[in-house]
Amino acid sequence: MKRSADLRNIGIMAHVDAGKTTLTERMLYFTGFTHKLGNVDEGNTVMDSDPQEEKRGITISSAAITTYWQHQDNTWQVNIIDTPGHVDFTAEVERSLRVLDGAIAVFCARSGVQPQSETVWNQANHYNIPRIVFINKMDRQGADFRRVVNEIRERLNANALPVQLPIGAEDDFSGVINLITMQALLWTTPDGKTYETTDIPAAWMAAAQEARSYLLDELSLLDESLLDKYTADADSVAVADIQAALRRATLRMEAVPVLAGAAYKNKGIQPLLDAVALYLPAPADIEVVNATDPAGETAIQLPANENTPLAALAFKILTDDYVGKLTLVRVYAGVLRSGDTLWNSRTGRKVRISRLMRIMSDKYETVDEIGTGDIGAVIGLKEVKTGDTLSHPDYPVLLEQIRFPEPMIGYAIEAKSAKDNDKLGEALARLLDEDPTLNVAVDPATGQTILKGMGELHLEVKLEKLSSQYQVEINKGQPQIAYKEIFTQAVTHHEVYKKQNGGSGNFADITFELSPGNEDGAGLEFINEIKGGAIPKEFIPSISKGFETAMNTGALAGYPVKAMRVRLLDGAVHDKDSHAQDFEHAAIMGFKNIALQAGPRLLEPWMKVDVTLPEEYTGVLTGDLNRRRGVIKHMEMNAQVQNITAMVPLSELFGYITVLRTLSSGRASASMTFDGYQAVPGNLTAQVLTK
Known part of the structure; x- marks a missing residue:
């Protein structure tokens, strides 16, 4: 090994x-x-x-x-x-x-x-x-x-x-000067495949000495061992000492x-x-690996060596035509061996490792084990998804999750042929396994299947994959933006959920305040202010769950609420008829009944757009950004090209790259990154809601 x-x-x-x-x-x-x-x-x-x-x-x-x-x-x-x-x-x-x-x-x-x-x-x-x-x-x-x-x-x-x-x-450009060994590396052959090590050309010696002095000055400030040798005799510092100090500074992320x-x-x-x-x-x-217990509550430090019980992270799912489903894993502690039975953190179930492979891009080499720190592939794990921790059943742990951004846009899709509907469902399931930034949902109003992704190119690639790899031809609708909602006012509401069916009934009584969430936050901030046990503690999580569920469909047009705060103020129970699910229903109903009174506003995603262009196209391209409701934040000349940074609503950017190339005769380029959500202007809200 x-x-x-x-x-x-x-x-x-x-x-x-x-x-x-x-x-x-x-x-x-x-x-x-x-x-x-x-x-x-x-x-x-x-x-x-x-x-x-x-x-x-x-x-x-x-x-x-x-x-x-x-x-x-x-x-x-x-x-x-x-x-x-x-x-x-x-x-x-x-x-x-x-x-x-x-x-x-x-x-x-x-x-x-x-x-x-x-x-x-x-x-x-x-x-x-x-x-x-x-x-x-x-x-x-x-x-x-x-x-x-x-x-x-x-x-x-x-x-x-x-x-x-x-x-x-x-x-x-003919080579480089190694500032640590103070030698020149010259690529002398036309193909550049070999180089020779020579003395530094005289014309470059002064620049090399100045650059080396800067390197040693900075590095000695970061490494005490090197500082002692450097201050004693700068000319006699060994190459190995410089390399060791640079390695230590690099590992500490100081250089x-x-x-x-x-x-x-x-x-x-x-x-x-x-x-x-x-x-x-x-x-x-890496001496120790940070993990938690399966509940995510107690921190655990695992020695990162092969004598520790296994802890591995599944970080990618692939589908190969010949070997089937592949799960790429990184082993953080212990040794992963063929035949092992492991515990899956997400499902709480055991999985068996049948075959292990060494990754060779699109080829794979069978191996018997994957050691601590190594990366490999496992064949045939059906219930494992990206981000799952695989650990020893007797020592279950949870490794840090992988963060993924939310999808920004979506298309309504359907199979061109009705006979391909089942095939489409299977293909989408595989795509979701492989790519956790994809999302598939059914629009409750239209019954359409909505495929959401990170951008136009992302979805274009996935739709093409449905056609080429899974042989499913797709009809797609117009792009749909991932709008969100937010509340602007605080309101208090009393909700009673009561149902009687002859025998045992259902009863839940809650009083709560619904208000805007933290401006920079996301999700539900739930505050339990119940006193005197008016609602038993075991029912409180169900109330929180009910509000979380209700947030998914918002108040205006079914868009999810970005953030909100709920203070649970009071309530009541029935000795026989109250159940946890009743309080969940009460929270959902209470939200629906009061949400429109909390001043809901529509939010839209905005993108940071960075455009690089020849200076002569500045006027026409800034004018185009302004027409797209863009806000120019920064402009500067850099290496004889103009760089423009603007904030633009995502809804105004469909087809932007094509327009950009047309307006600049193919000489401008742009990149877009998600910046955040902003309120939709009042005059445009009605247009969005009636689409």
């Missing part, structure tokens, strides 16, 4: 078109996993094996693969996950980061820090993922290493420490090593792989 100290679970993350997949393909080539370079433009990459990924030239689903790298007389196992850059597939990034130990953040040397770069960086911060940075495309026109490093420091608030200095830029290269030209890949081994964490660096 591979020692966890020699294992690296890493993710490749970035803004769309920063070169993540190309970089991953080069890493696989130079580690010997592949013997031919794949290219996104040619649709023959290992990681983008899905037909839609090949067709669109983007990563849609996070791919995982295991490879090996030789460095410092050691062999390092590297589990690589290449994640999407498009905001519609942010859930893929989220679930990948949850199970990773480290990440490579890729930035384009020309475009620098982009909006989605900030999104994935913040996601990595949430999960405390140490990172190294690779500034890619140093051979591109407009490449500027120093500017991108400054953007990382200023916009991402990261302590970016260059450990390399690029030699030249654009067409003159981010920065490297440079041009992945498409095969430049900078081998040093990047060395940096993965040197600076990113191993599972062995």
